[in-house]
Amino acid sequence: MLCRDLLPMIALPSAADLLDWYDRHARDLPWRIAPDDRRAGIVPDPYHVWLSEIMLQQTTVAAVRDYYRAFLARWPNVEALAAADLDDVLRAWAGLGYYSRARNLKACAEMVARDHGGRFPDSEDALRALPGIGAYTAAAIAAIAFDARAAVVDGNVERVMARLFRIETPLPDAKPEIRAAMDRLTPADRPGDFAQAVMDLGATLCTPRRPACALCPWSQACAGRHAGVAETLPLKAPKKAKPTRRGAAFVARRSADGAILLRKRPAKGLLGGMAEVPGTPWSETFDPSSAAGLAPFPAGWRVQPAPVRHIFTHFHLELSVLVADLAEPLPLPDAHWWSAPGELAGEALPTVMRKVVAAGTG
DNA sequence: AATCCGTGGCG
DNA sequence: TCGCCAAGGAT
Known part of the structure; x- marks a missing residue:
């Protein structure tokens, strides 16, 4: 057994293991359909998914919660937001940062209302063509709102995949490899819950510092942990000083x-x-x-x-x-x-x- | 491809 | 105090 001599036996990570963990530990978020409800056939409103995903771009859950609720209360659907005054949207967004998101939010709502009959398109490509929606957000909406088997890659997913497969190429060069890993792992069944599970894992256990490997459903499959380098991954290119x-x-x-x-x-x-x-x-x-x-x-x-x-x-x-x-x-x-x-x-x-x-x- | 774009919390 | 980083996108 040459392999056993050279490497510890590492179990293969499975989507089923992670979904089982998610069923027990999913965080309760205002925009999320709980796993039990999702499996019972309750589907999320694409407008809710879209609004939350735009707000969550580079922004923490804690910062988003109240803004999300306020937006939903004031503009309950995409038609209402499309008809809103941009200055009202900017006033409501004030404090959340990255204000081009608010401008694109309004432009996207108008486009969905005018060009798509008020319904969000269900394919990654069509979503990707809307203002403010890039690769991540298109995949997230397609998977979460439309049950499409899309590879959802955000900062959490990058960290989890880099550790799980011990990817030691520094970011951003590692992005294609990481995307391929996530794509291979993503199941045809419950792709949206799987994506949210990986992101929850990254937010709660597989954290940037001091990851809680003892509690991780993928710990036996984690090449980074077995090599003792999990906490050091992903590697990143050095950053420039701020003037x-x-x-x-x-x-x-x-x-x-x-x-x-x-x-x-x-x-x-x-x-x-x-x-x-x-x-x-x-x-x-x-x-x-x-x-x-x-x-x-x-x-x-x-x-x-x-x-x-x-x-x-x-x-x-x-x-x-x-x-x-x-x-x-x-x-x-x-x-x-x-x-x-x-x-x-x-x-x-x-x-x-x-x-x-x-x-x-x- | 590299740069521009906010803010708050954390250790 | 300070660097890191969070469900990134546009140009």
Whole structure:
């Protein structure tokens, strides 16, 4: 038995083992049909699956829950969302991040309503053609909502597959190999539950650090665990350092009622379509001592002692915050508006701008 | 192919 | 404090 001498015997991973675990341990999520109900024939609403999958892109379950419920309550079906005002959608999305998702969400709803009779297409290819739906989301919707045998690969699946099959090629080069592994494992029966099972496994047991291998239904089949390298996988290409950009933000407060002057950002790009206070561009060469001279209009601008710091995906931001109280009514600049204290919470303000307003009014 | 796009929680 | 990373997509 040459093989036995060279390698420990490793059981083959089976979809059945994982589905058995999922039947007992599936998390209760607002958008999920419980495994018992799913096997009893209850099918999820594709609109629910789609909405949750868009929100879950690069976003944790904890962050999504309340937004998901709020969206579903306000726009209960794709037709309602298609008819919604984009600014209302952006306001409802504020704080969740990656705002192009909200713009694509609206565009996708319109396309489904207009071109598909209000029903989501059931094939990966047709789903993939819709705005905001890429390879992962198309496969997830096809598998979960339409019972298609699609290989669903997200960050969790990459980690689980890399460990299970001891794939030591660094990401992203390992992606084709990982996809092939997931495709081979995905069963024709219950492909949606299987995909959710692998993702649950990655979220709860096969975690990035300190995986709970003792509790894992695939531990006997895991080549990474047998080799003692599970926790080190998947390998990843080194990341680039984030530069620091600086700028100034101007909180103009109307003395009469404390309203704050806001304006709308350009429709695309960073924080596209969202609201902000007036400010300078953000650059790596910005000189904070020049901030007062860059104010949008003359006023008694006071520099706040501490800048607002915020981390974006690819740069750090340091914003000098300047505040002025305006007794006289200002000729309102184009595309600007006053937002009273009671209205501020409902504005499409991204988190960084909520920090700025807090720094300028606290 | 590499870069751009948010935010919050975790150790 | 800091790096990591989460049910990625568009260009």
